[in-house]
Amino acid sequence: MRYDSKLEDPETRLILNLFQDSGRHKDKLKDRVEKYRDLILFLEIGAFLHDLGKLSSFFIISKAKSAVTRDFHGQILFIDLISYGKVIPKCQAPGNKKLSPLMEFLFTPIYKLLNLPQMVDGIDLSISLSYFVCAHHGCSRCLYGLARNKLKDAFPTSIKECPFKDRIDNHPLIALLKTVDHLDASNPADSGKQGFSSVMIDQFFYGEKEVLLKKLNGYRINFYRDLNNFLAENFPNIKNFQKIYNSPSIQNVQQCKNGSNFIFNHQDIVNVNKFVKSLGEKYFSSTLSETRRYGNDITLLDHAKSVSSCFKMYLFDHFVFGKPLINSFFNAHFRVLTVHDTSRKVENSLSYGLACANLIIKADENLHFLVTNIRENVVWNLLYFGARHERTVGKRFNLSRVDDFSVIFNDTLKGEPLRNAFDKLKEMKIKTPEDLGFTEKELINELKRVVFFSALK
Numbered sequence: 001m002r003y004d005s006k007l008e009d010p011e012t013r014l015i016l017n018l019f020q021d022s023g024r025h026k027d028k029l030k031d032r033v034e035k036y037r038d039l040i041l042f043l044e045i046g047a048f049l050h051d052l053g054k055l056s057s058f059f060i061i062s063k064a065k066s067a068v069t070r071d072f073h074g075q076i077l078f079i080d081l082i083s084y085g086k087v088i089p090k091c092q093a094p095g096n097k098k099l100s101p102l103m104e105f106l107f108t109p110i111y112k113l114l115n116l117p118q119m120v121d122g123i124d125l126s127i128s129l130s131y132f133v134c135a136h137h138g139c140s141r142c143l144y145g146l147a148r149n150k151l152k153d154a155f156p157t158s159i160k161e162c163p164f165k166d167r168i169d170n171h172p173l174i175a176l177l178k179t180v181d182h183l184d185a186s187n188p189a190d191s192g193k194q195g196f197s198s199v200m201i202d203q204f205f206y207g208e209k210e211v212l213l214k215k216l217n218g219y220r221i222n223f224y225r226d227l228n229n230f231l232a233e234n235f236p237n238i239k240n241f242q243k244i245y246n247s248p249s250i251q252n253v254q255q256c257k258n259g260s261n262f263i264f265n266h267q268d269i270v271n272v273n274k275f276v277k278s279l280g281e282k283y284f285s286s287t288l289s290e291t292r293r294y295g296n297d298i299t300l301l302d303h304a305k306s307v308s309s310c311f312k313m314y315l316f317d318h319f320v321f322g323k324p325l326i327n328s329f330f331n332a333h334f335r336v337l338t339v340h341d342t343s344r345k346v347e348n349s350l351s352y353g354l355a356c357a358n359l360i361i362k363a364d365e366n367l368h369f370l371v372t373n374i375r376e377n378v379v380w381n382l383l384y385f386g387a388r389h390e391r392t393v394g395k396r397f398n399l400s401r402v403d404d405f406s407v408i409f410n411d412t413l414k415g416e417p418l419r420n421a422f423d424k425l426k427e428m429k430i431k432t433p434e435d436l437g438f439t440e441k442e443l444i445n446e447l448k449r450v451v452f453f454s455a456l457k
Contacts, residue, residue, distance in 0.1 A: 029381055029382070032319070033354055035319075037354065039116065039120065039125075040316055041269050041355050042269055042273070043110070043312075043315060044308050044355075045273055045276050046132030046133075048280060048305075048307075048308040049133060049276065049304075050136045050177060050304075050307065051073065051133075051289060051300060051304060051307075052076055052133055052220070053073030053074055053076030053133065054288070054289060054300050055219055055283060055284060055287055057213050057216045058073070059071060059287075060196055060213055060287070060291060061213075063193065063194075063196075064193065064196035064199075065194070067196070074135070074137045074141065075141055075142070078134065078143035080224075081147045081155070082147050082150050082151070100228055101235060102228035104156070104262070105227075105231055105262065106128060106130045109125065110127060110128060110129070113264070121319060122172075123172050126163075131168065132173075132174070132177060135164065135171075135174050136177050136181060138168070139162075139168060139169075144161070144162040144165070145161055145162070172325055175325070176314060176327075179326055179327055179328065180332070181307050182329070183306075184303055186298065188290065188292040188293060188294045188295040189292070190292065192292040192293035192294055193291070193292050196213065199213065199288070201288055201296060203297070211287050211288060219283045219287075223283050226282075227275070227276065234268070234272075235263065235268070270352045273352070274352075280301055280304050280305075284299065284304055285300070286300075287299065289303035305358070309357075309358035309370050312356075313334070313357050313358075313372050314332075316357075333402050334370055334372060335399050335400050335403075336360070336369070336371070336404070336407050337368070337369040337400075338366050338398045338399075339369065339396065340397065341367065342367055346383075347362075349383075350369055350383075354385070356382060357371045360408060364411075366411060368407070374399075376399055
């Protein structure tokens with residue numbers, strides 16, 4: 001029986017009809033999740049990489065006191081192509097004149113990589129992952145044409161001018177990326193600017209950590225090479241007659257005719273998604289998203305996780321439930337989903353099997369996920385489907401109030417499960433606040449700052 005459409009707003013009707021008690025609701029959910037999850041997971045990679053250019057000494061220097069260097073972190077791919085040793089083209093197999101796996105991965109239109117129609121639910125997928133990096137601050141500093149002219153045939157595409165120049169702001173995926181990027185942005189006073197010779201990461205209760213400026217460009221090169229090697233090992237090039245699978249399917253051959261050397265199934269995309277995040281864990285924590293003090297506690301890794309998690313959950317809402325993509329702070333609402341089960345199966349189910357939410361933190365007894373402002377019956381159905389009909393899992397969860405992080409603060413201390421933090425403090429045998437590098441007054445002020453921040457809605 002369908003709900004009376006006159007009694008509900010359009011979004012509510014859509015959700016209620018999707019989960020109607022007709023015996024088909026779980027199949028309906030399964031079909032929509034499986035239709036879109038690979039696309040969501042792939043687009044999440046772009047959101048995770050959007051600030052790759054901050055893994056750079058150029059970015060740190062551009063934000064220093066009295067800096068005259070302009071911030072070109074959004075154009076880092078083109079800068080590396082043109083100037084910095086052309087590090088991306090060097091990511092090639094010896095003797096291979098074709099594009100390296102990394103270059104093809106970053107610059108091939110998404111619809112070709114995933115063997116999809118160019119338009120999916122009104123979204124143009126002819127953009128590549130590179131646009132998530134170069135276009136998230138607009139086109140005013142675009143270096144596409146310069147890189148294309150200098151590199152000519154070595155440039156990753158044959159298109160002389162960027163087809164999205166000056167109109168990328170209207171692309172729904174880039175518009176969503178900008179919105180969630182701003183959600184995680186701080187704007188400290190310029191008086192908090194640090195010099196470039198000694199830039200520090202604020203670690204709250206622990207001592208400050210210095211950004212190793214001279215190593216950042218090397219970390220970025222290593223990021224390129226690690227990802228290139230992973231792609232080369234897992235997705236050999238069919239155009240060079242290398243074996244992809246034991247018996248390539250018609251779909252594989254058709255996909256190559258469409259212009260892509262990558263043949264992705266669901267597990268392939270999960271593996272790439274996880275590997276990119278593992279590289280982020282390895283390299284992104286070494287630098288900052290914001291260098292000014294009182295915002296310099298957020299590393300590039302923190303920012304990448306936050307932006308990609310929000311991006312992912314709003315994409316899921318759009319593709320699976322048909323909700324419009326958010327376009328401002330005012331309709332960017334969230335909840336914390338707490339699942340009382342710390343098994344890896346639950347995390348994999350929500351993050352990859354359903355592609356609906358990312359794990360924020362694992363506490364002693366709970367997993368905390370960031371989700372949109374969804375209803376409990378929707379969560380129950382998601383968990384039911386994700387756990388492959390294990391009904392007990394679907395009943396063991398709680399949803400926070402809208403826009404309320406307090407459940408996480410209450411269950412953790414400084415990003416550590418309470419039990420782990422207590423054990424760590426006991427091992428440290430701290431006697432006075434000075435052992436933490438604070439005077440008593442400074443420690444109290446720091447505690448207040450954390451508590452006040454956690455109370456923000």
